[in-house]
Amino acid sequence: MELEKEIVNDIRNIVYQARDKVYQVTNNTMVQAYYEIGRTIVEKQGGKEKAEYGSDLIKTISKELSAEFGTGFKVSSLKDMRQFYLTFSKSHALRGELSWTHYRLLMRVENEKARNFYEEECVNSNWSTRQLERQIHSFYYERLLSSKDGKTMKDNLSDEDELLKSPSDIIKDPYVLEFLGLPDQASFSEKELESALISHLQKFLLELGRGFSFIARQKRITFDGRHFYIDLLFYNYLLKCFVIIDLKIGDLTHQDLGQMQMYVNYYEEKVSSKEDNPPIGIVLCVDKSESLVKYTLPKNSNVYASRYKLYLPSEEELRRELHKEYNLLELEKTIGTK
Incomplete structure (x- = not known):
């Protein structure tokens, strides 16, 4: 019985690992596909971030693709794919560890340095989409910026090595x-x-x-x-x-x-x-x-x-606190030079 149980556990682990690999490959393929769809839309619009006829074009594309492939090509989804390409095309390669839901959360972070930081931390800490959403909503990046050693409001906290010196x-x-x-x-x-x-x-x-x-x-x-x-x-x-x-x-x-x-x-x-x-x-x-x-x-x-x-x-509350601490730091510097 012990031998049978051991064999079953080994096979179960093999199946789970295979499922994980299939999911990972499928996820990477879909993320890449959404990126390419976004790129195609932007390029056909002349590479403009805002095209006058963009909304009507996307509606037409949505109607055609939905009729052929079913769900997944709603107007809102196509707009997300378009924004996905615009957001990440100028930065770096897509991360295979991140799902489409991860990227949908990330591209709603307007601050590029904050977005890059969340992306790196998401990969390094293996954050789930729920954990990433929580960290963004709790202003994780901004709170790290308010450390008390004179680095308040410093320009760059997105580099992994810089973060933990x-x-x-x-x-x-x-x-x-x-x-x-x-x-x-x-x-x-x-x-x-x-x-x-x-x-x-x-x-x-x-x-x-x-x-x-x-x-x-x-x-x-x-x-x-x-x-x-x-x-x-x-x-x-x-x-x-x-x-x-x-x-x-x-x-x-x-x-x-x-x-x-x-x-x-x-x-x-x-x-x-x-x-x-x-x-x-x-x-x-x-x-x-x-x-x-x-x-x-x-x-x-x-x-x-x-x-x-x-x-x-709230964002406003956090902004007030950051400015308050920044002002205190500037006051200390002023007093120290007199």
Whole structure:
């Protein structure tokens, strides 16, 4: 019986792998076909992005093709194919790992740098279409731009190597935790917040970004006869360092930052190996004072304070926050030169 079960499992794996390959080939073929259809339409319109007779032409094409091939050639679909070619013809080769649904989501991102970033992350992190949609709607790219090390509003974050050069490159502010389903008001405890994050660990890892691996919750460290407990402990295999996360539901205090600095110092001295880079500490809080962070932590500290939101921020809200942080950075530069 054991031999039969083993053979059945092996055959089952072969079938699944074959199905995956067939799906991948079919998907690549269809994506390429849609691209070529879009190219044909654009070129027949004289290569113009906006052609005066474009709408009537597409209606005619849709009617003819639908009569011959059935569904799949509606006016809206043909317009998507046309836009697909216009969006990606000037950038680079199509990615075989991405489906037509991936590309339909990507081509609705107007910012080219953001679109390129999402495309690279989608491939590197193997995002599903649902995960890609969530990251776009939660302004993942824009939140990475708001890191607190003077790179705010920097011009280029689309390059994969540029993205992960330093610890601050993985820090987002705010983190969006709408998937927890918790009320916006602070009517829950830090323990309940921690439990909710563990229950939705896969989604939390997606929000943290690429390279994170979960190690432990309530990780105990002991020295001088005293016990301390780290809320959440991760390791980032791209940056090759431990990432320590503490959760706060009240106002951020200098004691919170000091405690995190202690955790980071301990892990650097007692836990990290010679091959590891210095640990990173993140205090996740509802709100924070930039001045408190600045005057509590040493200049070269690997400790960061980031807010979390329990809902998806609107584009306007996020834009206001980015401009606010940009203005604070410019003010610090001005003061520093006087």
